[in-house]
Amino acid sequence: MDQKLALLSTLNQKDKGTAYLSLLSDVYSNPDAPHIVQDTRAVIEHLMSQDSGIIVGRQVLSELVKYLGGPAVVNTDTRKRILEDVLNIVQPRLASYEEQVNLFKFQLADLLENEEEWSDAARVLMGITLDSSQRATDEERLRVYIRIVRLLLEEEDSIQAETYYNRAASLIHSTTDKETLLAYKLSQARISDYGRKFLEAAARYHELSFVGEIDEDERRHMLSAAVTCAVLAPAGPNRSRILASLYRDERTAELPTYNILSKMFLDQILRPAEVKEFEKILKPHQLAQVSLSANDRLAAAMQGDDDDGSAEVVSTRTGPSTVLDRAVLEHNLLACSRIYNNITFRGLGALLDLTPGAAETMARKMIEQGRLKGHIDQVDKLIWFEAAKEEDDAQGKAGGLGDVNQDTEDTGGFFTKRWDMQIRLTAAHVETVVQHLVEKGLVNSAAAKA
Structure with a gap:
């Protein structure tokens, strides 16, 4: 040579x-x-x-x-x-x-x-000089940016992925290609998910789960991701709509997360075993740690004063430890308000697996924020619940938005199963009529199938 x-x-x-x-x-x-x-x-x-x-x-x-x-x-x-x-x-x-x-x-x-060397592949693509290249079109740049976002998210580098997602967002108008648009929407959903904007992520995942061009297994995965994000999303009318939409989607009944979805939607108490099972499918960013507030630390210090003189300690937990934990605790507290007229600090702590003082602190916060209707009797150590009005149902959900506007939201939780049954019966009657018409030769079988 x-x-x-x-x-x-x-x-x-x-x-x-x-x-x-x-x-x-x-x-x-x-x-x-x-x-x-x-x-x-x-x-x-x-x-x-x-x-x-x-x-x-x-x-x-x-x-x-x-x-x-x-x-x-x-x-x-x-x-x-x-x-x-x-x-x-x-x-x-x-x-x-x-x-x-x-x-x-x-x-x-x-x-x-x-x-599957995702980060190395992303770094190589980042080194491509697209901005200064005169031959690269906006659509080509868009595809590269979306690809970089996808690779970075595989490594769970959501911060850097968001930078390239923002670049892609400025160029998305330049394409009409379906595959590129779907990849962009999926990146959008995943960015929202990693950014803990669970409400937006749930809506986008659910929308993508209906796209016929996507593989069936992928659509099922997106539907499952939509349920997960909906459970973790903060409370409010929009979250209630997402929960209702997912609950009425007949495909969710086949998911392993359907049980927790239905209990969330119907305001039923979640048990520790159910939460543990749901926790197994969560990703690290969906299990973010939450720090103890000053009130939580005070509740731990006052634990001895809240046990009603009993030597038995209900729990040693002084507050939620993760995002999921907080959502579940607040949901169970709301579910308790549907069951009981009043409950002691100690009794609520036993239900929530919290110290009595921490349970009181959580209830007080939710009452102050307008997400729980009731009042606290410090002398008798009781929490009194007021009957929830129909317009409050959409607001009092786990997660919490703080001070939010009271919006009337009828999610139809009590009539959902009846409504679904009516749809099934109507579809069955239509099927029976069509079958009779085919048997009598009044309708061609191929046309009936079409």
């Missing part, structure tokens, strides 16, 4: 392009050659050091792109080593060979992604 390169140096400028291409063809004529990596490196180093001209350099690098993208090199490790070597050699002269370098980086990113 050294002799061939030395001979090539003596050629005229106009003959060098053909000579380099011929030499490159010899290198890749045998894909199993043991020195293909070293020979390729030698050719490219010679090409860059001899300053054979930009036109010749672009021709040779473009031909190398074809060889590496085709069947000339089967071994992926060999291809990766060649790509990394070429990029290191050509990088100092990026301005002259920008298009070819970008193509090499796309090939390297494909290899890394296939090996």
Whole structure:
């Protein structure tokens, strides 16, 4: 190889392009050659050091792109080593060979992604100079940004992913391609999920679960993600609508999370075993730790004063530890208000697995924020619940929004099952009528199926 390169140096400028291409063809004529990596490196180093001209350099690098993208090199490790070597050699002269370098980086990113090296693949794509490239269209930039977001989210790097998502958002108007739009919407849902904007994420996941172009298993996964985010979302009329929509979706009955979804929607108490089972499917960002407030610490200090003189301690917990824990505790407290007229601090603590003081603190917060109707009797250590009005049902949910406007929201929780049964009966009657018409020959069977 050294002799061939030395001979090539003596050629005229106009003959060098053909000579380099011929030499490159010899290198890749045998894909199993043991020195293909070293020979390729030698050719490219010679090409860059001899300053054979930009036109010749672009021709040779473009031909190398074809060889590496085709069947000339089967071994992926060999291809990766060649790509990394070429990029290191050509990088100092990026301005002259920008298009070819970008193509090499796309090939390297494909290899890394296939090996599930998500962060490395994302870093390679980040190095592509799309903003300064005149040939790159807005739609091409959009696809690269969405791909980077997807790769970063696989590594749960939501902060950096949001940066590229914002870039994609400014270019989404430039495409009408369905696949690109679906990828963008999925990125949007996942970004909202990782940012703990669970209400937005639930709505977008649920919307995507109806898209026919998406694989059935993926649609089921998105539906499950919608239920998870809806359970974790803060309370309010919009959350109640999402819960109602998911509860009425007949597909959710087949999900393992249907039990907790139905109990949340129907204001039933959640048991520790049910919460533990639900917790297994949550991702780390959905189990974010919550710090104890000053009131929670005070409740722990006053634990001895709240046990009504009994030596038995109901619980040692002084407050919720995670986002899920807080949502479940507040939901169970609201469920208690539907069952009892009043309850002692100690009794509520036993139900919520909290110290009596911590249970009182949580109830007081929710009463102050207008998410729980009632009042507290400090002398008798009782919490009195007021009968919830229909317009309050949409607001008093687990999670809490703080001070929110009272909006009338009839979610129809008491009539949901009756409504579903009426739909089933109507569909069954229609099916029976059609069957009779087919049997009598009044309607063609193919038309009936259509």
